[in-house]
Amino acid sequence: MLWLIPALPFFSALILIVGGRSLSKAAVSVIACGSMGLAAAITLVLGWQFLQGGENAVAQHLWSWIQSGGFNAGIDLRLDALSLAFVFVITFVGFLIHVYSTGYMAEDADFSRFFACMNLFVGAMLMLVLADNLLLLYFGWEGVGLCSYLLIGFWYKDPANGYAARKAFIVTRVGDTAMAIALFMLFQHTGSLQIQTILSGAPELWSTGNETVVLIAFLLLGGAVGKSAQLPLQTWLPDAMAGPTPVSALIHAATMVTAGVYLIARTHVLFALAPTAQTAVAIVGAITLLLAGCSALVQTDIKRVLAYSTISQIGYMFLALGVGAWSAAIFHFVTHAFFKALLFMGAGAVIVAMHHEQDMFKMGGLRKQLPAVFWVFLIGSASLSAIPFITSGFYSKDQIVWLAWSSAQGHSAYWVIAIAGAFLTAMYTFRMVFLTFYGEPRGHHHPHTPGNSMMIPLYILAACSTLAGFVELPHTMGHFTLFSDFLQPVLPAVHLVQESAALEWTSQLLAAGLTFLGIYIAWVWVIKKPDGMLRFSQMPFMQWLRAYWFTGWAFDAAYNELFVHPFVRTARMNRKDIVDRIYTTLARIMQWCHDMLARTQSGLLRWYIMGVVIGAVLILSVLIWRVYV
Amino acid sequence: MTLAGILFTLGLVSMLIRRNMIFMLLSVEVMLNAAGLAFIVASSHWGQPDGQVMFMFILAMAAAEVSVGLALILQLYHQLKTLDSDAASRMTG
Numbered sequence: 001m002l003w004l005i006p007a008l009p010f011f012s013a014l015i016l017i018v019g020g021r022s023l024s025k026a027a028v029s030v031i032a033c034g035s036m037g038l039a040a041a042i043t044l045v046l047g048w049q050f051l052q053g054g055e056n057a058v059a060q061h062l063w064s065w066i067q068s069g070g071f072n073a074g075i076d077l078r079l080d081a082l083s084l085a086f087v088f089v090i091t092f093v094g095f096l097i098h099v100y101s102t103g104y105m106a107e108d109a110d111f112s113r114f115f116a117c118m119n120l121f122v123g124a125m126l127m128l129v130l131a132d133n134l135l136l137l138y139f140g141w142e143g144v145g146l147c148s149y150l151l152i153g154f155w156y157k158d159p160a161n162g163y164a165a166r167k168a169f170i171v172t173r174v175g176d177t178a179m180a181i182a183l184f185m186l187f188q189h190t191g192s193l194q195i196q197t198i199l200s201g202a203p204e205l206w207s208t209g210n211e212t213v214v215l216i217a218f219l220l221l222g223g224a225v226g227k228s229a230q231l232p233l234q235t236w237l238p239d240a241m242a243g244p245t246p247v248s249a250l251i252h253a254a255t256m257v258t259a260g261v262y263l264i265a266r267t268h269v270l271f272a273l274a275p276t277a278q279t280a281v282a283i284v285g286a287i288t289l290l291l292a293g294c295s296a297l298v299q300t301d302i303k304r305v306l307a308y309s310t311i312s313q314i315g316y317m318f319l320a321l322g323v324g325a326w327s328a329a330i331f332h333f334v335t336h337a338f339f340k341a342l343l344f345m346g347a348g349a350v351i352v353a354m355h356h357e358q359d360m361f362k363m364g365g366l367r368k369q370l371p372a373v374f375w376v377f378l379i380g381s382a383s384l385s386a387i388p389f390i391t392s393g394f395y396s397k398d399q400i401v402w403l404a405w406s407s408a409q410g411h412s413a414y415w416v417i418a419i420a421g422a423f424l425t426a427m428y429t430f431r432m433v434f435l436t437f438y439g440e441p442r443g444h445h446h447p448h449t450p451g452n453s454m455m456i457p458l459y460i461l462a463a464c465s466t467l468a469g470f471v472e473l474p475h476t477m478g479h480f481t482l483f484s485d486f487l488q489p490v491l492p493a494v495h496l497v498q499e500s501a502a503l504e505w506t507s508q509l510l511a512a513g514l515t516f517l518g519i520y521i522a523w524v525w526v527i528k529k530p531d532g533m534l535r536f537s538q539m540p541f542m543q544w545l546r547a548y549w550f551t552g553w554a555f556d557a558a559y560n561e562l563f564v565h566p567f568v569r570t571a572r573m574n575r576k577d578i579v580d581r582i583y584t585t586l587a588r589i590m591q592w593c594h595d596m597l598a599r600t601q602s603g604l605l606r607w608y609i610m611g612v613v614i615g616a617v618l619i620l621s622v623l624i625w626r627v628y629v
Numbered sequence: 630m631t632l633a634g635i636l637f638t639l640g641l642v643s644m645l646i647r648r649n650m651i652f653m654l655l656s657v658e659v660m661l662n663a664a665g666l667a668f669i670v671a672s673s674h675w676g677q678p679d680g681q682v683m684f685m686f687i688l689a690m691a692a693a694e695v696s697v698g699l700a701l702i703l704q705l706y707h708q709l710k711t712l713d714s715d716a717a718s719r720m721t722g
Contacts, residue, residue, distance in 0.1 A: 603718030605653075606645055613641065 002060045002077050004042050005087060006126035008035040013119035020112025029102040032115035036098045036122065040091040047084055056080060056489040059132060066135070070191060076132035078195075082490040085330055086129040086255075086262055089337045093254045094122045096457035100345050101246040103453035104352060108244075114154060118250065121147035125255050129262055134183050134193040137263075141179070141227070144256045145172055151251060152243040164242040171236040175226015179263075182219035185212070199269045208273050217270050217277030220263060221284070228260030228314045231288040235555045237311055238295075241303040245348030248303060253310050253344050254337040261317045261333055265326050268491060272324070278409065282322020286404075286417040289315025291553055293424030297431065298549045301358045302347045305432045308552070309384065310340055312421060316400050319418060323410045325403035326491035327484035331472055332400055334483075335392040339383035339465035342458060346377035349454055350436060353447035360432060365441035370449055374437050376462040381433050383465040385426035385519065388512040392469030397422065399474060402507050408495035415507070422511050426518030427525075434526035476504050630670050636663035650705065650712045654698045661691045 012035035020028060050058060057080035066073045079087070098118060105114050124143025131137035153165030183193065189212060190198050190205060206213040224230070229237035240252050251257070264271060264281060271278045289312045296308035313336050320329035351358055353370055367374045383393035401422060405415035449455075473480035484493065525533045537546060548554055600611070640659035647653055665687045672680020702712065709716050 605714045605717070606648075609644060613645075 001042060001046060002058060002079055002130070003062055005039050005046070005091065006077075006123050006130060008039045008042075008123075009119040009126065010123035011035065013116050013123060016112050016116035016119065020116055023112060025106070025111050028112045028115050032119055033095065033098045033102065035119060036091065036095040039122075039126075040095045043084075043087050043091045046079065047088060050079060050084060051486075071187070071193075073133050073135040073193060075136060076194075077130040078132035079130065080490050081487045082262070082265060082330065083129045085334060085487070086258075087126060089334055090122060090125050090129065090255050093337050093341050093461070094118075094125075094250060096460055097246050097250045097254070097341060097345065100249075100348070100454050100457040101244075103451050104246050104348055105244065110154070114151075114244070117147050117150045117154070118246070121151065121251060121256070125259070128259055132195060134186065134195060134198070137195070137266075138179070138183060141223075141259060141263075142176065144251070144259065145169065145176065145227075148172075148240070148251050148256055151247040152240045154243050154247065158242075161242040164236075164239040168236040168240045171233050172226040175223045175233055178219045178221075178226070179223025182216050182223065185216050185219070189216075195266060199267070202269050202273060206273055209275060210273065213270055214274040214276050217267075217274035218280065220267055220270065221277055221281055224260030224263045224281075224318075225284060226260075227263075228257050228318070229311050230260065230284050230314060230318055231291065232555070234288060234292065234311050235552065235559060238304050238307045238552060241301070241307050245303065245344055245351060248307070249341045249344035249348065252307065253340040257310060257314060258317065258333050258337070261314065261321065261329055264318075264321045265330060265491060268321075268326055271321070272492075275409070278322055278324070280322070282319050282404075282409070282411075282414060285315045285318025285320075285322055286414055287315075288312065289319065289421040290417055290424070293421050293428065295549050295552045296428040297424060298546050299428075300361055302350065302360050302363075302432060302436060303344070303358055305360075305428060306340070306343055306347060309343075309425070309428065310336075312425065313340065313384070316397060316418065316421065319404055319414060320400040323404055323407040323414065323494070324492075325400065325407055325494040327487040328396070328399045328403050328494065330487060330491070331483050332396040335383065335396040335465065335468050338461055338468050339380045339391075339393055342376060342380035342461040342465050343384060345454070345458055345461070346373055346380055349373045349450045349458065350377070350447075352450055352454075360435040362442050363436045364439040365437070366447060367437040369441075369447045370437075372449060372455055373458070376455075376458040377437070378433060379462040380465055381429045383469075385429040385515055386422060386511070387515060388508070390466065392465050392467070394512075395469035395472055395474070398508055398511055399472065401511050402474065402504055403494055403496075405507065406496050406504070408497050410497070419507075419511055419514060423514040423518045426515040427522050430519045430522035431526055434522055438527055474504065474508070476501055476508065630667065633663045633667040633670065636660075636666065648713050648715055650702045650714050653714060654695065654702065657698070658691060658695065661687055661694075 012031050015031055016023075016028060023031070046058075057078055059076065059078045062075040062077065064072070064074045098115070101114065101118065105111055108114060121144055124140045124147060126140070128137055128140025128144060131140055149165045149169040152168050153162045155161050186198055187193055190201050192198060192201075202213065226233045237252060237257065241248055243252075271281065292308045292311035292315060296305050296312060299305045299308060313332070317329040317332050317336070320326075320332060350363065350366060350370065350373060353366070353373070354363060357363065379391075383391040386394040386397045388394050401415065401418040404410050404418045405412055470480075472483040536542060551557065600607075637660050640656040640663060643659070644653050644656035647656065665684045668680040668683045668687070670680075672678065672683075705717060706712060
């Protein structure tokens, strides 16, 4: 039954690709959402059986894909606790987003193309997380990249969207190349791409810190960094917001961008063998979460705030992976998928209500006009900024904050960064909330509350992003570890070096206090004294800093200078392609030979006779020479 | 045999230096007969009949060749009003 989960979205995508144009919008919605709903239902059933069965993994061999010498790759699916967590989020959140999209995209002319791409994406993503060998995983990995490209550039008539799509595709390609090299190296050294074979064989093959395994882990990290929009390949995600909002919710918040987290968690044995690479994971996560948090603080586009926030939250997951808190990272992935999808779809509802206005400075005062959207958005924001006790974000993020310090690979510097990130998160989140929903209406629109197909998924996700946190409670509050116990067979538990409850309390209280401080500052900034803040931000240094953060730490400009411009220059210099020269020269030599030969055809009969005679003499002399000499 | 060689060379040289088509045709005939002579000499030298048979073929071939060649020359003369072979040089590469 496992094969049905990815097969259903693929099948639905196939129907929509082939016959989408002749189907009515209602039929397209039923096919797309129905396949997703069925997949989600099957996941629930399988998940229940899985939990009842008590086995560590369910594997299914469908057929052999490639067989060549010692190389053997099959279409093998494997469901264990880690992939079950991902499959559940992908199908369940994916289903809700599909339902929401039927409302969001209702007016769009390319309705069926949209759902074809969405279903294809979900299918590829499910292949990614269910794959039992790295080649199939890579297939899913590239499949989601392709769908991401197609959906970012969905409104292809605007060249800017096409540019954003190409940028996303090319930047992630950098990481994908690193990952492909990692796969080659893994095959070269272990002779297999089966994940389980590699994971069980690696500790015997390599000692801890072996150069090869460190290199492989770094290359895998490169792939993860590209897909998950972490430093230094994070620049594509803010631009990816050019796509429709459900796409941002599904691909660029809930699922695809966390593929990097999945990859690292999946190959955690390799990272455990390569402490340098694992430290690099933590450092990448820590720096990214800070940088993206600062950038989110000054954005004006509501979706870009959420995009930077996504980068920052995935930074938390990387930090957790880097300190060996594997299950904490996956836990944060699950809660993040809920509340970030909720926020994106809430933002989408606002955007639709404002007639596709995305600038927060043209919104304001929507609390009274869109009360339902306001409340779900507030719940999502509370979860994102980790308001204590009542939100899922609190439980998942605080776990990471605490483990960043107390884990064996942890460090107090990580903890400081994580807590500063929590402060930034609260600040930018509530700046967004206050700008959008409070104050006086600044736009000239008349917002209308979205329909049920958009609101019901929001209610469900709002409930999830509150309740999902209670499956894992910290030591200080009951020490309830359902989620990490569930992941125990796949991911080892974190090694704690500090188990002081007092310190943990301090950490949690400090994080909570900073969260509230951040909200207060956002309130002062946006509502209480906007004039004072305006004056503050008019200071030259602040203005400079604002512009700097606004462009995402000017990474785009730097990459343009470093890579794009030199490349364009080289391309321009090489306009008459050097390689082409060889071929044109060859053609020219041929042309010359032809001219020479053509000139011998003079039309004078006697010349031809002469030619025949000379030829005959030559052939005869050669023959005679061969025979007699 | 020497006579055959001399005859062949004469024919060849005269074909190369004459521009009159009729003379060129004659030279071809001379060369053919030189080859025929060589065949006959060789066959009588080795006592084999093959050379004689071959000469018969050459005679028949020469007759056919002369008729085709003369027809071509006639046509050429109709077109160009001359027998100069260099005049028919419009087919150049």
